[in-house]
Amino acid sequence: MSAVIAPVIALAQGGGQAAAEAAHFEPFLPGLVVLLPLLGFVLNGILALRHGRDSAAAVRRGEELDLGDRASRPATHTLPTWIGPGVLGAAFVITLVNFARMFGADLEAPVIVHYWTWIATGTFTVEAALQLDQLSMIMMMVVTGVGFLIHVFSVGYMRDDAGYPRYFAYLNLFVFFMLVLVMGSSYALMFVGWEGVGLCSYLLIGYWFSDREKSDAGKKAFIVNRIGDVGFLIAMFLLFRAFGTVDFVPVFAEAETLVYAGGLVTAITLFFFLGAVGKSAQIPLHIWLPDAMAGPTPVSALIHAATMVTAGVYLVARSSVLFALAPLSSAVVAGIGVLTALFAATIALKQNDIKKVLAYSTVSQLGYMFVGVGVGAYAAGVFHLMTHAFFKALLFLGSGAVIHAMHDAYHSTHSHEDAQDMRNMGGLKTYMPITWATMWIATLAISGIWPFAGFFSKDEIIWQTAAFGGAENAPYAALYSVYWIVALAAAMLTAFYMTRMMVMTFHGENRTGAEESKHLHEAPAVMWVPLAVLAVLSVFGGWINVPEAIQTSWVGLFGALPTGEWLHHWLEPLTAQAHHIQEANLGELAHSAPFGGGEVLWATISTAAAAVVVFLSIRFVGGQKTVPVAQDETAPSGFGAVLLNKYYVDEFYDRFVVQPIVRASRFCWKTIDSLVIDGAVNAVGLVAKAFGWGVSMFQTGSVNTYAFILTVGVLVILGVAVL
Amino acid sequence: MITEALMLSAILFVIGTFGVLVRRNAIIMFLCIELQLNAVNLSFVAFSRMFGIEGQIFVFFVMTVAAAEAAVGLAIIISIFRHYETVNVDSFNLLKW
Numbered sequence: 001m002s003a004v005i006a007p008v009i010a011l012a013q014g015g016g017q018a019a020a021e022a023a024h025f026e027p028f029l030p031g032l033v034v035l036l037p038l039l040g041f042v043l044n045g046i047l048a049l050r051h052g053r054d055s056a057a058a059v060r061r062g063e064e065l066d067l068g069d070r071a072s073r074p075a076t077h078t079l080p081t082w083i084g085p086g087v088l089g090a091a092f093v094i095t096l097v098n099f100a101r102m103f104g105a106d107l108e109a110p111v112i113v114h115y116w117t118w119i120a121t122g123t124f125t126v127e128a129a130l131q132l133d134q135l136s137m138i139m140m141m142v143v144t145g146v147g148f149l150i151h152v153f154s155v156g157y158m159r160d161d162a163g164y165p166r167y168f169a170y171l172n173l174f175v176f177f178m179l180v181l182v183m184g185s186s187y188a189l190m191f192v193g194w195e196g197v198g199l200c201s202y203l204l205i206g207y208w209f210s211d212r213e214k215s216d217a218g219k220k221a222f223i224v225n226r227i228g229d230v231g232f233l234i235a236m237f238l239l240f241r242a243f244g245t246v247d248f249v250p251v252f253a254e255a256e257t258l259v260y261a262g263g264l265v266t267a268i269t270l271f272f273f274l275g276a277v278g279k280s281a282q283i284p285l286h287i288w289l290p291d292a293m294a295g296p297t298p299v300s301a302l303i304h305a306a307t308m309v310t311a312g313v314y315l316v317a318r319s320s321v322l323f324a325l326a327p328l329s330s331a332v333v334a335g336i337g338v339l340t341a342l343f344a345a346t347i348a349l350k351q352n353d354i355k356k357v358l359a360y361s362t363v364s365q366l367g368y369m370f371v372g373v374g375v376g377a378y379a380a381g382v383f384h385l386m387t388h389a390f391f392k393a394l395l396f397l398g399s400g401a402v403i404h405a406m407h408d409a410y411h412s413t414h415s416h417e418d419a420q421d422m423r424n425m426g427g428l429k430t431y432m433p434i435t436w437a438t439m440w441i442a443t444l445a446i447s448g449i450w451p452f453a454g455f456f457s458k459d460e461i462i463w464q465t466a467a468f469g470g471a472e473n474a475p476y477a478a479l480y481s482v483y484w485i486v487a488l489a490a491a492m493l494t495a496f497y498m499t500r501m502m503v504m505t506f507h508g509e510n511r512t513g514a515e516e517s518k519h520l521h522e523a524p525a526v527m528w529v530p531l532a533v534l535a536v537l538s539v540f541g542g543w544i545n546v547p548e549a550i551q552t553s554w555v556g557l558f559g560a561l562p563t564g565e566w567l568h569h570w571l572e573p574l575t576a577q578a579h580h581i582q583e584a585n586l587g588e589l590a591h592s593a594p595f596g597g598g599e600v601l602w603a604t605i606s607t608a609a610a611a612v613v614v615f616l617s618i619r620f621v622g623g624q625k626t627v628p629v630a631q632d633e634t635a636p637s638g639f640g641a642v643l644l645n646k647y648y649v650d651e652f653y654d655r656f657v658v659q660p661i662v663r664a665s666r667f668c669w670k671t672i673d674s675l676v677i678d679g680a681v682n683a684v685g686l687v688a689k690a691f692g693w694g695v696s697m698f699q700t701g702s703v704n705t706y707a708f709i710l711t712v713g714v715l716v717i718l719g720v721a722v723l
Numbered sequence: 724m725i726t727e728a729l730m731l732s733a734i735l736f737v738i739g740t741f742g743v744l745v746r747r748n749a750i751i752m753f754l755c756i757e758l759q760l761n762a763v764n765l766s767f768v769a770f771s772r773m774f775g776i777e778g779q780i781f782v783f784f785v786m787t788v789a790a791a792e793a794a795v796g797l798a799i800i801i802s803i804f805r806h807y808e809t810v811n812v813d814s815f816n817l818l819k820w
Binding site for chain 1: 740743744747749752812813815816817818819
């Protein structure tokens with residue numbers, strides 16, 4: 001998106017000159033970008049509270065809540081339509097202005113916009129400050145731009161939901177925290193955003209909280225993320241111990257005082273990566289993301305595909321200097337990434353829920369991003385993050401449109417069939433042509449078919465892995481060669497399961513039901529326009545980073561595609577230090593893959609292979625007989641069952657993590673708390689009681705006894721005094 | 724002179740204490756307590772010859788308090804007698820919990 005729009009704006013501002021002068025970058029109201037979504041949250045939140053109160057009052061009066069009649073909806077239900085997307089649109093416009101200014105300026109060092117000192121204790125301070133540089137700018141563009149489109153889509157998708165204002169309040173709050181995450185000038189501020197987006201994720205997954213399964217999914221996401229957050233915190237403490245600060249600029253300036261591949265920097269980066277694993281749903285903490293599909297579909301698009309889950313990739317890219325200093329950590333990052341990419345892709349092969357396919361696809365693509373940042377190709381990782389935000393948001397929104405139509409169809413006949421199960425779909429192409437066309441674009445993009453966005457970004461990552469594996473001095477070079485082959489294999493699987501999803505959903509005969517299919521409909525304009533915009537971005541988004549080395553080959557249309565490695569150069573001020581460290585310690589990377597062959601050859605092979613896989617799977621899946629869920633009696637057996645059940649990872653965790661913790665907790669409760677601690681307290685009470693009972697024996701009530709004791713007492717005291 | 728006075732005081736006090744401990748009749752015990760008080764009064768008066776008038780003043784206080792105590796104590800004994808028709812302290816044990 002950036003590449004398409006920014007030059008236009010730069011031109012509008014007298015672009016050519018501005019760029020030539022290498023103007024000084026002057027931030028334009030960066031605080032407002034963050035504050036606008038917060039304002040939206042406050043306004044929508046107030047509306048949500050009023051809305052809830054009014055609805056409760058109406059229910060108490062015995063009135064029926066009828067949202068079907070759009071004209072009679074209260075203002076609390078209609079205002080969020082304007083506030084929710086409105087604040088995002090405004091934030092996006094301000095971001096665009098900032099982007100245009102940065103585009104015109106030759107920004108060498110990050111610009112810090114300081115507001116106030118948040119924490120000041122001794123030598124340690126945390127400033128409430130925003131950092132504006134090339135990386136945060138890309139993230140801001142993605143968050144506000146894609147976020148705005150998804151907000152608009154949400155209007156169509158969620159309009160008939162009773163909790164509509166609450167939905168937009170949470171969504172705005174999420175964007176606020178996400179912007180704090182990407183714009184904060186220190187790890188501490190980033191952590192604020194990190195926790196905040198986790199909270200919003202929890203709130204939105206459990207948005208339909210009256211459904212026990214959905215609120216449990218929210219809790220699962222929150223708890224699994226906690227495990228990663230511990231890593232983030234420990235890494236931050238270690239950083240503070242090493243440098244006395246957690247601000248980005250001073251930390252990276254002093255980072256090279258750490259020993260290359262030393263224990264400390266390896267520990268810091270591994271702990272940061274633990275945080276990233278939790279947030280970005282990598283093995284072994286990937287289990288929460290598929291369950292997170294319990295939330296509304298636009299939420300899955302925004303939070304669980306385009307933005308929040310990429311925070312881990314952003315974290316690694318932001319800490320590129322540290323990761324470049326720790327080759328072992330980088331190998332772990334790339335290893336976990338490639339393992340996740342393959343693992344999730346295989347699970348996606350067998351899923352029947354359309355959103356589950358996309359969820360595992362997201363996990364898999366996030367794995368690719370980690371491969372990218374793990375091999376030191378930070379720009380490539382961020383590039384895939386960006387293109388993935390386009391096509392995965394499009395896929396999720398498209399699936400939202402499908403589910404919306406399916407839901408309406410089943411609603412009209414009061415059927416309780418599963419509106420998300422692809423076995424109930426089929427042949428939707430005739431009913432929803434726009435959704436069909438845009439989703440095919442995204443599918444080709446994610447499959448890595450030239451010239452769609454995903455081809456350039458994924459190929460860049462795969463190629464960089466190959467180059468790393470072929471390098472002479474690279475540590476674990478053999479390992480990286482394995483990574484490269486696995487990444488190629490996972491790319492083929494991606495092409496297969498995405499095509500399978502498209503064929504099952506849109507092609508073949510319709511399996512929704514004779515009566516129901518009459519109610520299938522294309523999404524309204526408010527929903528399909530965002531799809532169309534994202535489709536355009538999914539086509540052209542990759543062109544901003546055509547590798548320079550192969551731009552003159554057919555991949556770059558023999559030099560016709562624009563801006564060779566624009567994103568790479570754009571991020572250079574931030575990645576230069578990491579590359580410098582890498583080069584100083586490892587030397588040049590290879591220019592051919594481990595088995596020979598240059599970048600052009602392997603790009604050709606991978607896109608041709610992906611195209612063949614897409615073609616074959618259309619034939620293969622199209623030839624298969626799919627039956628609706630209600631009539632489907634075949635249970636998958638063998639490895640298929642293992643895939644359908646996600647390798648039984650959830651069951652494994654339940655057996656070996658959850659149940660032991662439950663048992664340990666029960667032991668602590670029943671034995672330690674009830675028996676030992678309560679027992680000790682009760683025993684003390686009993687002793688006091690028994691002692692009192694014994695002493696009370698002296699209290700006979702007889703005056704004589706008292707007189708006697710009194711006299712003896714006086715005599716004893718006198719005796720002691722005299723002696 | 725003072726030695727004799729203090730000896731007498733001590734003898735009276737011991738008689739009083741002995742009476743409180745061994746007798747069972749409430750009136751008699753009461754009288755014995757009065758005896759103890761007055762034994763102390765005697766020592767006060769004796770010491771006042773040596774140390775000044777304060778001892779004698781203190782005796783007035785003791786007598787005043789003793790009179791008040793006698794009034795209350797006798798009232799209690801009468802009340803107990805009305806209830807139990809006896810003043811033998813062994814036959815009632817009211818002074819507990």
